[in-house]
Amino acid sequence: MKKQITLISITLLFSIISQSPSWAGKVLERIKETGVITAGARKDAIPFGYINDKGQWVGYSLDMLELIRQQTEKQLGKPIKLQLVEVTPQNRFEKLKNGSIDLECGSTTFTWNREKEIDFSVSYFASGTQILTKKGSGLNEVESLAGKRIGVISETTNERVIKSQQSAAQLVTVKDRLDGLKKLEAGEIDGFASDGIVLEGLKKTTANANNLEIVPNYPYQYESYACTLPHDESQWRDLVNYSLIKFMEGIVTDEPNTVRIFDKWFGEDGEVPYSRETINSYFQGIVNTYEWIPILEY
Incomplete structure (x- = not known):
């Protein structure tokens, strides 16, 4: 509803x-x-x-x-x-x-x-802002983002949403979505924030797709x-x-x-x-x- x-x-x-x-x-x-x-x-x-x-x-x-x-x-x-x-x-x-x-x-x-x-x-x-992360990361609730390194593309609504939802998150600027995925897989960030529907597409580009998940179930906004x-x-x-x-x-x-x-x-x-x-x-x-x-x- x-x-x-x-x-x-x-x-x-x-x-x-x-x-x-x-x-x-x-x-x-x-x-x-x-x-x-x-x-x-x-x-x-x-x-x-x-x-x-x-x-x-x-x-x-x-x-x-x-x-x-x-x-x-x-x-x-x-x-x-x-x-x-x-x-x-x-x-x-x-x-x-x-x-x-x-x-x-x-x-x-x-x-x-x-x-x-x-x-x-x-x-x-x-669509709406969600987070691509490794399975088992525990980033399922907005409270869990506090202190976590969340990749964002500058000057996007995704950046603004994460700032407003959890000011204690550590935002890490990435060049683009592929850079966000690369940094996530390398362990340089704990999650990458973008639109959920686009994250689904991004996830399909990597051989490690089975090790990744998109959270939460419904977008933050x-x-x-x-x-x-x-x-x-x-x-x-x-x-x-x-x-x-x-x-x-x-x-x-x-x-x-x-x-x-x-x-x-x-x-x-x-x-x-x-x-x-x-x-x-x-x-x-x-x-x-x-x-x-x-x-x-x-």
Whole structure:
């Protein structure tokens, strides 16, 4: 029940944020002129954005970017290419503000402070801060983090959550998620804090997966993933939101091609299995705050 209430709260939050007015349209005009969407993405966020064993940049968020590209192409009536740029927690918002990228879709979560600098799309996934640790570490309760070395990536909500939940934890800054895993396996830290769904993906990259666990059972704090966009670009934000809402509506109504995208990453045989029942409820709440898109649009 606690999990369901939290997800509903996040849904309502994003419905309010996404409907705030803005009037400029420079980004969409630039895309129409150049025929290119320049998008930021992560390379260390399995299954949202990463490099696979074939050297290809793949992930759930990359599929969302492709849907946005297709919708942009349809709306502008001309071929549109997608140009990917790697971003990090430290540079992703600056790249949006200085015009280096038109949007970023990775594993970025909403905060009110971030909203002061950039805009957010509707949410297209939800997760929350948990800890990857060695089995038997005893880090199952927030009290157990006191005095423990917990790896965090700087300027992330995970860092903030651990600080607020247990100020006595010894935070150790790591470069990225792979560095966090490396330091954990080497015994340099007692746990690595990140989003639970991404930790599940990270865990699969190591031969020592059976010796690792993700704690606690439920995140310390739930958060919503969304694409980030430049401030005051309502036309561009509306196009992005339309693309994401159409996808979520397809999941809720079991549209085969749409479900296939979700199942590739989160189905029973996907990269990181995730409950369809949970995500359907979450998506349903978001879709219900908008006008339903006619089935002929799929």
